[in-house]
Amino acid sequence: EITSRPYLEMTLKILRNVGISTNWEGNTIQILPDIQSEKSSQLTKFVVESDWSSASYFYSLAAIGREYINLKSFRQYSLQGDSVLKEIYWNFFGVNTISEAAENKISLLPEPYFDFPEKISLDMNDCPDIAQTLCVTATALNIPFTITGLQTLKVKETDRLLALKNELFKIGCIAEITDDSIKSVKFFAPNENISIETYNDHRMAMSFAPFCLVKELNIENEGVVEKSYPEFWEDLKKIAIEE
Template sequence: MIHLSDKNSKIDAVIELTRSKSESNRALILKTLLKDSIHINNLSDSDDTKALMEALNEYQDSDEINVGHAGTTFRFLTAFLAIQPAGSWILTGSERMKERPIKVMVDALRIMGAKIEYLGKDGFPPLKIQGTSFISNEVSIDAGVSSQYISALMMVGTNIQGGLKIRLDGKITSLPYLMMTFSMMEELGVGVSIDLEEQLITIEEKRKVANQVVNIEGDWSAASYWYSLVALGEIGSQIKLLGLNQTSRQGDARIKSYFEQLGVESSFDVGTWTLTKISEPELKLLQLDLSDTPDVAQTLVCACAGLGVGVDFTGLHTLRIKETDRLMALQNELEKFNIRIEVPSNHQLFMKAEQVLSEPKEAIATYKDHRMAMAFAPLAMKAKVAIEHEEVVSKSYPSFWNDLKKVLNVGS
């Protein structure tokens, strides 16, 4: 358990951000598919990326792969292993992973000719995957469940004879993550096109590229916790974030505009984003559709709770199937601060304005979810906070607590 308290209500710090695991994991899959002709700079040191790197290094000599809690890794490997010309693998993970649905992706791969069996409950891990070269080059998939399914198909399309056409059914969720995959493939010289009007993605067959370098940017999802800290500090509080680009392929870079409504100004100069609290928020209710940026939902809800700002968020349908049921977890843990939220449906969360934050008498549970730990930590600007199982942050941001010592008192 870790204990947090306010060190100085006017923040001033410089933070070298952890690198994006989303970019890192895509780069690793593409590097393997394109015959190691890619050099990756600044790879993420997150557990998820380490799990994927280990699996890609060992899959040819192993018949069982356990990815633990790494959901992106599981989804990317499902498609990757399915299109291998030979081999058989059991792909499994933690108990929570076995509760996270994979049916939409398995159905699509099976239609393409993949040989995949469920070893437990239908629609969920673990899977038995038999590699095959008999894969068709057209598939349709429900676009409203997880963008990671589609990104996985896009990347393995490079190794399918004749390439791959992916038809997207329904409203696309987390579109920026698809565009991240598109952008990285295009920059590597892979022929890829996306027609959003027709909802059609076309990937050319490409098994090797000329030597390429991929530079992994800092993680904008991780940046959200520093925005929250600045928002909860005094006017004049400032944090400089290193490692982020001026223009980013990451959808969570939208937090600049979200937190601008909460009084935080962002400015860029010579490789550094400077976050400055210039005012208390004027709005009473923050209304956002977060269907493109669900990973910052917890951060925003906690920040608004600390500021007395109400929220009306939609587009949250993927939060039920993350590392935990994040909507339920937010309800449970904010209640410890005497903050009540309503979840009228699977995609919406509502919190009334001007609720008064109380110091919690119990520790904050993390539910084995890295984002629960990091989203709640900034509330220590307003009240002493204890957080259970603080080690969960290693899933995406291993140095988080050390970095946090620059602005908060952090003790065990």
């Protein structure tokens, strides 16, 4: 079974946009660089969109804090698989995404009278990188969750399923994990002086940061965000979240 399929689709789409012929049948992908289309001679400018995985942390902040947030350099119709955030955070957390195409900007607008679901059930096989953020958001809002399709999380920067289970407990969620899933069992009031271990994993640091809107917490080894989002802590300051 192919995991994170949208990343492959995005790569092939970009190759085709610059004139490289590709073919995908079953589990075989062919790249044919000698067969180029007219697009290769016509393309003079290519704009790189911002990372939707990184946007997930601001969706979480909007969902928990119920305040709007503006993000730059995001397209309404994105090739990135993690742009499914728009649907997930609207369906389960009432965060609407308004796009301003002329400025490549999106606004995250929480619905003030949103009727939160009794539970969340999702297969995130195509977007496992945003699963940590989703679990923290659901915990902050006390919404029970069952997330499947997470088999690749065990072989990332750390065993993310085990790390997630351990750190969710610190913020008030008892969770159960399998080789490819995580499920909330019970929520409880967390203790004071919460310190989140990051396991040398950038996404552990950033996905737990939005919980600061519920309770003050310390993120250990905060410099781990350098791997994918060096300006993360500075960007949080722009929306009045201080270290």
